[in-house]
Amino acid sequence: MKQSIDFTTLQEKVTATIREAIFTQTFKPGERLIQDELAAKLGVSRMPIREALRCLEREGLVEVLPHKGAQVIGISKEDIEELYYLRSFLEGVTVQKSMNFLTSGDREELQHLVEKMDQDIRNNNLDLFVTHNQEFHTLLQKGCSWKKVKMLNKQFIEGYPAHVPSLIPHSMQVSNEEHKAMLEALDQKDPVKLRQLVELHIMRAGEKLTQLIE
Amino acid sequence: MKQSIDFTTLQEKVTATIREAIFTQTFKPGERLIQDELAAKLGVSRMPIREALRCLEREGLVEVLPHKGAQVIGISKEDIEELYYLRSFLEGVTVQKSMNFLTSGDREELQHLVEKMDQDIRNNNLDLFVTHNQEFHTLLQKGCSWKKVKMLNKQFIEGYPAHVPSLIPHSMQVSNEEHKAMLEALDQKDPVKLRQLVELHIMRAGEKLTQLIE
């Protein structure tokens, strides 16, 4: 039931499928993505494939070179350091600008998501935890009127295997405790504190990940 | 002789043409970009048009909605504030990480570019100043090994009419004086100072621009 989400265009479906394949290592780093092969494999024509590859290029998952085609990007330790450094700052700014425009309904929804994540941890349901975590982060940014930075955050969180960080033992618990701290900062109406918490939250996840890689 | 640059693919040429048209207000904000019209006007088929629109979407110049097509994005005062805030931070990080890996040849080239810009100011040649300015900023970032942030900087500087800031009276002189200060920081081998200078340089340009808009 994983593919039950209804995409409005085929191109979006193709994008999601290829992205998933890259995350699951079906397409390995450095591997060339031949348009005709993909088209045949997915049972679609070349056109949605090409647009999908452009989208994935924007997300930083593949590299499209003129007349050479698309290649899966390999992720180095340095790439992860960069990613989390940038995410930390960008999401920090976003939530600081967002906070004062969040409604009490948003606050409740955030609380709800945190409780759900606690349950996901008990059930050891990784996929659901990842989903709820993404929803939490997205909702926290809702009030920010800056569009570019929100788009970047979305790309960053989609463009990298969001599952990986959660694979770290006991990482989920720590993560959700930090989420609860954010809710406190929200209640205290302290945007600067919230920003700091988010920045630390992301940097910590990044450091855990780089440690794990070695 | 403006279109004399030889692009490797037609799609890049189309992208550049449409981008130029948006900057020159030939396509006004909010205007719909109909694929067939563009194809007919540029004498190409629809495929390169579609890929070009995706690229422009990534640059933030157009918005592509499923089944509705592409629209030229309007730029508000807040968008400019956001843009320069982000650019300031991102380019700041980049040059700090870049500095120690710049060669003496790069240093000479930077010096050379500053002199060229002085000359451009005397000749009142705006286009050339803009070009040299972009080259200066790009070269200053050359040593940075972080790829994503460099790509973002490139997109930001391409995705917004780079000419506009330079239209501010006496802005070019001030700008180039700041470039000279950067070269000093480079000679002093002080990456943190260089970063601060770059951040201020960009923020100042942004503030000037928002003031001008009112």
Added chain:
DNA sequence: TTTTTGGATCTTGGATACAATTTAAAAAAA
């Protein structure tokens, strides 16, 4: 008069087939 409904029309999304470039690899010649 205002609202709603029902197409007619336009535009994008996608498929297919084919030509043209470019890259890369294999084969042949020096």
Added chain:
DNA sequence: TTTTTTTAAATTGTATCCAAGATCCAAAAA
């Protein structure tokens, strides 16, 4: 063995066609 030439593969681009969704306007109903 090295260099050159040829050949094959892959991408890029063109042309055409059809289907699905969006837009808009006119006619019908409240």
